[in-house]
Amino acid sequence: MKISFARRTVVQSGAVCTWIARDRHCHAAAALGSLTLLVIGGLYADRARAQDQAAFVSTPSLQPTQQTAQLIAGLTHTDNFARTGENRASDTVAVVGTNLDLHRRGAEVDLQAQGNADFVDYLSHRFGSRVLGFMNGSALLGAPSDWFQFSARDTFGQLIEDPFEAVTPENLEDVNQFSAGPAVNLHLGDSTRLTGYGIYSRTTYQTSPNDSHAITAGAALARQLSRLSTLTLSVSKQNTVFDDPGNSDFDIGNVELRLDAGTRRTTLAAAIGYTQLKQAGDTSGGPLVLLQASRKVSPFTTLFINVQRDYATSVDALLAASGAAPGLTAAVGSSAPLSTATPFRDQVYGAGFTIDKSRTTLSVTATLRQEHYSGQNSLNRTLEGLGATLTRRLSPTITASLAGELDHGRFDDNSGSDTEYHILASVAKNLTTRLSVSLQYDRYARSGTGGFVPYTENQVGARVTYSIIGL
Numbered sequence: 377m378k379i380s381f382a383r384r385t386v387v388q389s390g391a392v393c394t395w396i397a398r399d400r401h402c403h404a405a406a407a408l409g410s411l412t413l414l415v416i417g418g419l420y421a422d423r424a425r426a427q428d429q430a431a432f433v434s435t436p437s438l439q440p441t442q443q444t445a446q447l448i449a450g451l452t453h454t455d456n457f458a459r460t461g462e463n464r465a466s467d468t469v470a471v472v473g474t475n476l477d478l479h480r481r482g483a484e485v486d487l488q489a490q491g492n493a494d495f496v497d498y499l500s501h502r503f504g505s506r507v508l509g510f511m512n513g514s515a516l517l518g519a520p521s522d523w524f525q526f527s528a529r530d531t532f533g534q535l536i537e538d539p540f541e542a543v544t545p546e547n548l549e550d551v552n553q554f555s556a557g558p559a560v561n562l563h564l565g566d567s568t569r570l571t572g573y574g575i576y577s578r579t580t581y582q583t584s585p586n587d588s589h590a591i592t593a594g595a596a597l598a599r600q601l602s603r604l605s606t607l608t609l610s611v612s613k614q615n616t617v618f619d620d621p622g623n624s625d626f627d628i629g630n631v632e633l634r635l636d637a638g639t640r641r642t643t644l645a646a647a648i649g650y651t652q653l654k655q656a657g658d659t660s661g662g663p664l665v666l667l668q669a670s671r672k673v674s675p676f677t678t679l680f681i682n683v684q685r686d687y688a689t690s691v692d693a694l695l696a697a698s699g700a701a702p703g704l705t706a707a708v709g710s711s712a713p714l715s716t717a718t719p720f721r722d723q724v725y726g727a728g729f730t731i732d733k734s735r736t737t738l739s740v741t742a743t744l745r746q747e748h749y750s751g752q753n754s755l756n757r758t759l760e761g762l763g764a765t766l767t768r769r770l771s772p773t774i775t776a777s778l779a780g781e782l783d784h785g786r787f788d789d790n791s792g793s794d795t796e797y798h799i800l801a802s803v804a805k806n807l808t809t810r811l812s813v814s815l816q817y818d819r820y821a822r823s824g825t826g827g828f829v830p831y832t833e834n835q836v837g838a839r840v841t842y843s844i845i846g847l
Contacts, residue, residue, distance in 0.1 A: 570596070718752050726743040
């Protein structure tokens with residue numbers, strides 16, 4: 377189970393069973409294209425604004441350095457595949473998928489890959505077969521010391537269409553975003569760099585008329601304070617234009633001063649500035665804030681903290697859902713990113729810790745998120761989440777895991793609220809250094825008022841995992 381401070385996709389990376397939306401061959405092909413790019417190029421799961429940093433430099437990362445590339449096959453039986461309150465029906469689901477967390481940083485090329493993608497088939501054929509999951513791949517050509525760099529990224533995932541309904545095949549929509557662009561570096565001495573850049577992005581939705589293209593331009597003045605710390609003053613502007621004239625085009629502008637630093641025990645990304653949104657003749661703005669820090673306080677314990685305030689879109693939420701930064705994203709279902717083209721002011725507060733010993737790992741995280749949508753107050757919502765994962769190696773070849781997530785959400789214009797939880801228990805056995813088998817039990821439940829649809833579901837599954845890299 378992957379966790380992140382900000383958000384997570386609807387798909388649970390630890391579960392064999394995922395929910396399938398209506399079959400769309402073009403989006404299945406897009407997912408497979410993302411898979412290909414992942415294997416060749418790699419994945420980067422940071423906020424969209426991170427790629428707008430003009431320095432085009434890999435900053436100190438909060439994510440583990442261990443790399444993973446796995447092939448997975450399994451079967452899962454569910455007692456409520458449609459997640460209904462009544463008239464429950466069971467089904468069996470076959471899954472073939474991959475789990476990737478790869479990175480290669482060379483002198484002239486950076487490649488990163490992260491994601492979980494599954495080809496899912498309901499054996500009763502009540503829903504069509506489909507590739508489902510999250511894929512995000514990126515490639516960066518050129519080093520910061522070069523005068524020219526070029527970056528490319530492709531992201532595929534799902535957004536929820538109706539947060540009041542359970543996450544079912546009728547309530548998910550695929551979205552894909554490709555972006556690419558150059559940067560030009562002017563070196564003003566040994567430790568100062570002025571960079572200008574431009575990025576073109578194309579976003580496509582499975583069914584919604586929200587397809588768009590965006591051009592982002594910016595400049596940054598970066599000063600290297602030490603070998604592991606950089607201070608950057610940057611300005612950027614993103615112009616988004618929709619294919620459908622029924623949607624309102626918008627601009628997002630940012631001015632910020634950012635510090636990226638790291639030591640043997642601490643990583644830090646901190647920024648302060650101003651962010652502004654222009655849409656349909658209206659202008660709004662406010663402080664831009666970012667604080668992401670991790671601190672190893674003992675040989676076994678690491679603390680995390682995250683604070684963010686800026687303007688974002690649902691695709692930005694999808695990017696942040698991959699688990700690049702440690703912490704919880706409360707997204708059991710209804711609090712997953714919404715399928716909407718409307719930008720929103722995003723405020724996230726999170727904290728957590730991990731204890732990692734030789735045989736036992738414990739992770740606990742909590743988040744509070746507030747979303748305020750431009751011109752659509754009915755979408756404004758507050759989300760609270762708490763999660764924990766406990767992993768214990770019972771023997772050199774047997775590992776047991778227990779995880780839980782609790783998610784509470786409410787809309788500002790709705791008197792009701794919903795509470796969802798997900799409990800996962802699994803046991804895995806390593807047959808060889810690369811091959812393992814596992815049994816897994818998942819329980820999902822939702823209760824709520826004010827239009828939220830309640831349900832319970834139990835899943836029992838088995839899977840076989842072949843680790844190309846890592847185990």
